[in-house]
Amino acid sequence: MNAREKAIAVLEARIGHTFQDRDLLERALTHPSVTEGARPTRHYERLEFLGDRVLGLLTAERLLALYPNEREGALSPRLAQLVNGQACARVARRIDLGPALRLSAGESKSGGRDKSTILGDAVEALIAAIYIDGDLDTARAFFMEAWSEEFAAIGEARALDPKTELQQWAQGRGLPLPIYEVIRRTGPDHAPEFAVQVTVNGLEPEQGRGRSRQAAEKAAAIEMLLKREGPR
Template identity: 45%
Template sequence: MSRRELAAHARRLSQALGAPLQPSDLLEEALTHPSASSPARADNQRLEFLGDRVLNLVLAEALLARHPDEPEGRIAARYNALVRKETCAQIAAQIGLGEAMRLGRSEKLTGGRRKQAMLGDAMEALIAAVYLEHGLDAARAAILRLWGPRLEAAGDEPPTDAKSALQKWAQARGMEPPRYATISREGADHAPVFTVAARLADGREATASAPSKRAAQQAAAARLLDQLESDDA
């Protein structure tokens, strides 16, 4: 990545974040996927580790302030929906973060710029870069700017995750709880892809893939719910 390219990415991402990022080594590190790292070029995994903690703190703080009378369980449901890797990846895609990433050749050839795990990690690494360059207040402002619509969209009721919704569907019909089976695990250690099947006692099932077993289970449950809704329509 040339300095000119890095400067262009810095300007565009600064506008999306509302924080003036510099075309620095720190930003380049945040944008470097492990597939493009080298002894002389660090990848973004250490920054992702830090950014994840900053994101968690800011969103937990925001939820407590917005819902002062809610118990921990309801706050946790909102929180889990906001901080999951899928949400980070969606926001990264919205600001075009994938186009700014430095990727290895294999990742470029396999559509790495659109991969959920890569986008989620990069989003958290970018948050860390803002935090290290400008401090917690700037990182908080950037997170609330990007996550604000989702905080507002939560409304009065916390979200129900797909696994819980599928279990309620089964219980309402006198069926055993759904079961989840891991079909396969592929990919490198730093970017695994799990394929999981969600199965009902009557034999209906759906499969989905994601960077973690939990995310794959949720995706498979959501896909099976969609199928059930289509069957009932």
Template identity: 45%
Template structure:
């Protein structure tokens, strides 16, 4: 069940952005809930908007704060900060999962902790902030949300090349080479890719993206994060 009104108040206080209750509710509504409730609104349009705001805010911040980095390094850092794994990590720190409006199918399959759903919801909230509070407030929200990621250089390094980092970590742990299985869905002009990474025949992480490479990288970073946490 979605969070109580008190819990929702805690979320609004953390976000510190003036988003109307109706728009915030929309941002928290997954398409699975919409499909099971007569086609009510869901957050995919807000997610589309928020993705653009997120990318611009992170790009400008990296450009200004790293005058000595070339285009390639800036692009890698941006990719690591806006990845579904990074955004899902942000979402978990604020317990965003308990506020989601999900359909029964997603509820039963652990949708409240799926990285792809959490990441998409973060983007939808950013989009909602832009609509109700304006560009400056939305940018400030983005920078507050990603600030903890910038303080973790080890993880940041792995995010720059997650497939290599995962392979090296798995080798050190004696788990063998990662294997990737990728599927796609949607029309040709707007395909989505889903990757599953396994070690020793066991599926350990999943990732989504708009290309096969992006999905594999998201899955690899999720797997790297899981394996690293297990050794702490």
């Protein structure tokens, strides 16, 4: 296994998803510079187009859950802070996306693996690839983990602790504490994926997935919050 293959394995472990379609993953990690002066190679630009829309949807969805009483005019600035090239580049650095990228020799020598524009575009392409290879829930699980620090940076600490948020939601309505149960564990040992079900007395259970039990519990809590009235 060469250095880039190792970087891709590390990346999959960090995002909590092992790709079934390896060509799709390769395309998401391929910069357009690779096609210059060579035979046609599929790169990430089309995936980037889709990933931008998936990211926007997931961010808007989360903001609506966090701010149930806010008007559109108050939500739009927060959306802009969370869905932009610099935010995407920061996320890419946190998941160590750079070493897994496929760049031309010239782009690589010029420091392309740490260029914010390249990293931002590539992480959007990666979101699209996760969505296609998995589904919207898979993309959401990655998003909630990867963007947690971005939510915290705009002053929303609750984004880091949806389980506490759900607990407060339940207690505020006189309900027992939520109960979490692991219902499935899949994937290889180096990149497991957990499915967790959360139950709140009197309500339909919801499920979440993540690369750890804790992440899956958070994802399940988010699902419950998204489908119920937000906490007051």
